[in-house]
Amino acid sequence: MYHLSKSGSAGHASAECAIQAMESCEVLLDGVRRAGDVTDKIDRRRYLHAGPPLALADVPGPMRGALIGGLLFEGEAASVAEAEAIIDSGELEISPCHDAGALGAMAGVITPNMPVAVARTGETLTFSPLNEGVNGAVRYGSFDEATIARLRWMAGTMAPVLDDAIRSSEPINLVELVAEGLRRGDDCHNRLVATTAILLQRLTPALIRTAHAPDTAAEAASIIAGNGHFSLPFAIAMAKARTLAAANIPGCPIVTTMSGNGRDFGIRVSGLGDRWFLAPSPIGEPKLIAGARMEDVNPTMGDSMISETAGFGAFAMSASPAIMSFVGGTVAQGIEIVAEMRRICAGTSGRFLIPAEEHRGTPLGIDVHLVAESGVAPVINNGLCHRLPGKGRIGAGITRTPLEIFVAASAALRAEERA
Amino acid sequence: MYHLSKSGSAGHASAECAIQAMESCEVLLDGVRRAGDVTDKIDRRRYLHAGPPLALADVPGPMRGALIGGLLFEGEAASVAEAEAIIDSGELEISPCHDAGALGAMAGVITPNMPVAVARTGETLTFSPLNEGVNGAVRYGSFDEATIARLRWMAGTMAPVLDDAIRSSEPINLVELVAEGLRRGDDCHNRLVATTAILLQRLTPALIRTAHAPDTAAEAASIIAGNGHFSLPFAIAMAKARTLAAANIPGCPIVTTMSGNGRDFGIRVSGLGDRWFLAPSPIGEPKLIAGARMEDVNPTMGDSMISETAGFGAFAMSASPAIMSFVGGTVAQGIEIVAEMRRICAGTSGRFLIPAEEHRGTPLGIDVHLVAESGVAPVINNGLCHRLPGKGRIGAGITRTPLEIFVAASAALRAEERA
Known part of the structure; x- marks a missing residue:
């Protein structure tokens, strides 16, 4: 059974709907x-x-x-x-x-x-x-x-x-x-x-x-x-189905999309329909492949951070100590990241459980109000490309998403509430 | 690369031989x-x-x-x-x-x-x-x-x-x-x-x-x-091959066999050849299947604790948070057990690594002198049978082996040294 975060947020009832929708969505x-x-x-x-x-x-x-x-x-x-x-x-x-x-x-x-x-x-x-x-x-x-x-x-x-x-x-x-x-x-x-x-x-x-x-x-x-x-x-096809189930709930502050095109990084939020909130795509502090240089790294791109949007990936790092060396971190950092993500999520999954946390669920449902209030932006695991066409993969990392787009989305939701 | 325990023991050089023999043994x-x-x-x-x-x-x-x-x-x-x-x-x-x-x-x-x-x-x-x-x-x-x-x-x-x-x-x-x-x-x-x-x-x-x-x-x-x-x-066929590689090293205090027949629990030690040291087989505090009663449990039996003898199983519990509910414990207990087992092992595996411990190796090579000196007996994961023929599986547990057989083996080795 999923749980809601005690911290709640202004969009509590609608956030509950989103969590419930994601959790009850079975994908074959x-x-x-x-x-x-x-x-x-x-x-x-x-x-x-x-x-x-x-x-x-x-x-x-x-x-x-x-x-x-x-x-x-x-x-x-x-x-x-x-x-x-x-x-x-x-x-x-x-x-x-x-x-x-x-x-x-x-x-x-x-x-x-x-x-x-x-x-x-x-x-x-x-x-x-x-x-x-x-x-x-x-x-x-x-x-x-x-x-x-x-x-x-x-x-x-x-x-x-x-x-x-x-x-x-x-x-x-x-x-x-x-x-x-x-x-x-x-x-x-x-x-x-x-x-x-x-x-x-x-x-x-x-x-x-x-x-x-x-x-x-x-x-x-x-x-x-x-x-x-x-x-x-x-x-990620499964994750997309789950986040679609949580889309378009009036007033709902839950993030349904996070994704990058290598230039812009954007989010969409359940209560704000198809509107994108954009910022320059981050690079973070990646672990590069041998011989690669930081100036050759293209900013973050890809839709695979739907994982984090749906409650796994970086949001389940404490389940995966072995991932940490691949993305350039320590096991302790992975545990810290999940604890931090719990602060900005409206719920805890009842389906995605972390054995190392005594089978506690992963943090689920990024709430833009909680992000805006805490100043804690979501973290994603990601791969990185060389910035030139044809050069392929250059590394992987743990990357902090741009705080300002969550703050902007939170403000937009508040403005709609007042209107 | 494997490491030797700093604590060492009287059989240090021979213990090193045993660890080295186990670690270099490839099994196909x-x-x-x-x-x-x-x-x-x-x-x-x-x-x-x-x-x-x-x-x-x-x-x-x-x-x-x-x-x-x-x-x-x-x-x-x-x-x-x-x-x-x-x-x-x-x-x-x-x-x-x-x-x-x-x-x-x-x-x-x-x-x-x-x-x-x-x-x-x-x-x-x-x-x-x-x-x-x-x-x-x-x-x-x-x-x-x-x-x-x-x-x-x-x-x-x-x-x-x-x-x-x-x-x-x-x-x-x-x-x-x-x-x-x-x-x-x-x-x-x-x-x-x-x-x-x-x-x-x-x-x-x-x-x-x-x-x-x-x-x-x-x-x-x-x-x-x-x-x-x-x-x-x-x-376990692999584990047996590794422990065989460590057998019969003169003076060596490393355990090469732990096993039970449902009546006696026994160990054999590298420097003491084929001699068994025996005690009544323990039952421990198992997690029983639904409806089973403690009085129906047969004492521990089986050769599969060659896993622990070769540096995995209970000696790698911190790698396996998901096992803990199966054997009736918490994740924290699993971590404590591995830490405890490090006190009685002569080495640390360079092959069996625990991601959750930042890829530290498992404790490897139970040293009977270290067991005798510390009073810490090895722990095993095990399954348990109903005591009657034909009744089958009744539970699983984390079981402490009998301290006295390790103490006896340690004393026997010391006696041989003096002889």
Whole structure:
């Protein structure tokens, strides 16, 4: 059973509604399909991207790299030069993943033929592209031949095998998947090794039974087993479904979206509809890969901080001591962060429990009033890209989000109350 | 890299040898085979059992149940009455698993056709029976038809499929398996859900490729996925190999065996060869299953406390907050136990690391002198059987081993030094 924070806030009753809506939202894995089969918001010249809206001319380097990768992957461009010409011609339309029920990790470019993990809550579908691994991934802005070839294999060969296996398996509850992942030491945002193993374990009997081409199924299983982040899109598609359930509650101060496009960082709040509150995207103090320089880091981007918005990721760091060295911190810091996040959340999850805290739930539901009153801004775990197109991943970190956008959202809600 | 305890002991140099021997011992998964193909110490009338030696007439209820189960499984008896007649005729010889390089969890009866997980270190094989789950298992003394049928299926159908998969997989390092399990919140003695998922994940590509009968392979995968203890025999076969590497070092005070037969609890010490030091087996303060009574609990039995002997299980409780509710304790108690065990161990593992302790290693190498001097006896995680044959599992607990046997072993070593 979930609990409400004692501190409460001016939006108490509506905050309770949001917490209740998130907690009661069950999300099942629906399949792995073409993005174009899940949403009508993309086509040959309309792609999705991570974060708040931005103009094509303003996309940062890694997102430009991901657009180039997307055009190459789709066969719309035969070369990088052709892809760049399409982008620079202005004929490509881009819009936020979040407005299509989608989540794009990092650059978050989604094109029609990309394979996506699809989650279902009632009639609502949410989805996120299959994870390509950390080395050479379109979502990190890479577009080299090996990256494109891997993504094509995942789309054309791996995805149908996984979709078959999912359809012939017992339903997989994605809320339970993350809950069990937290019990196994993942934060389920930047560490998902145990969660990925659970997902593969659940699919293995069906993978064996449904394998028309055993070598393909075996290769798919090997790739999943070798990619500790494979279950991330499944986790964040679930998180999106839960936050959607909490959206558009009148007066409600609970954050339903946090996301970055590599230029702006933005939030949306339940009681304020689709309005974005924006600030320059932070960089934080990341742990960079060997040889990387701070001046090469692109500011934070991606939709995967839906994890924190839905009560895991950095909000469950005390469940995941092993994550801390990956993002450059100590175990004690992880524990402190969760304690701090409890101060700004309206509730405590009854589903996402932290064994190390004697099975206490994670802090759930960021309340903009509590953020504004305490001066404590939410913290996210995140990956970071090189600022140039095609350079890929450069590090990971624990990043403090910009306080001012929560303060502005709180003031906007108060103003509406007075009106 | 492993570390030696600062406290040291009179056997310091030899203790260092033992720690070094355990730490440098790599153990690979060799296969899943018939027990009778791995050791020549069993046959139609010679079975193995858990714990120190005991006479057939003295076997406690659950071990008698396991012997009945073994005879039924082997087809040596067609009924419980026939099995009991064979036992009571005295024609059955029993000897400790530990003397055959074997480990028997709980009652630990091993018969020739039982399927065992086999670990290899150089030319040395160690092995332990496949885990049948917790409900209806010969190792818990059950011998009903469903239990025997399941074990026959595991032996005849599942084991060959697994053995094929293991042979066609990349080698699986069992030290690494446990090390990764600890990183995923298992203690690897009583909680092995994440470790089991890793093992299955490693075997999945081969299970898909080698499945002559996909339905059988799929069923095997389902059973593994549904049995969180499945990887226990793999973990303890590895632990046995490591402790064997530390055996028979002159003057060495490091414990190489702790085990119970449900009547006696015994230890063996590196510098004292095959000599057992015995005390009545403890019961501790277990967490019983619903409806069970303390007077029905059989004293501690089984060889699985080789986990603690090799530096995990209760010695890694701080890695596994989720285990604590299963064995009836709090997270804080788990942390205290590990801290306490550090006082009596000669070293700290460089392989088994505890993320929650900022990746500090587990306490490794119980030093009987340190136990005697501190008065702190080792703690084990353990399962418990009903005291009557055929009644099965009754609970689990955290149990303190008898101090006097460590004191006696310490005195015996000192006496040898003086001699």
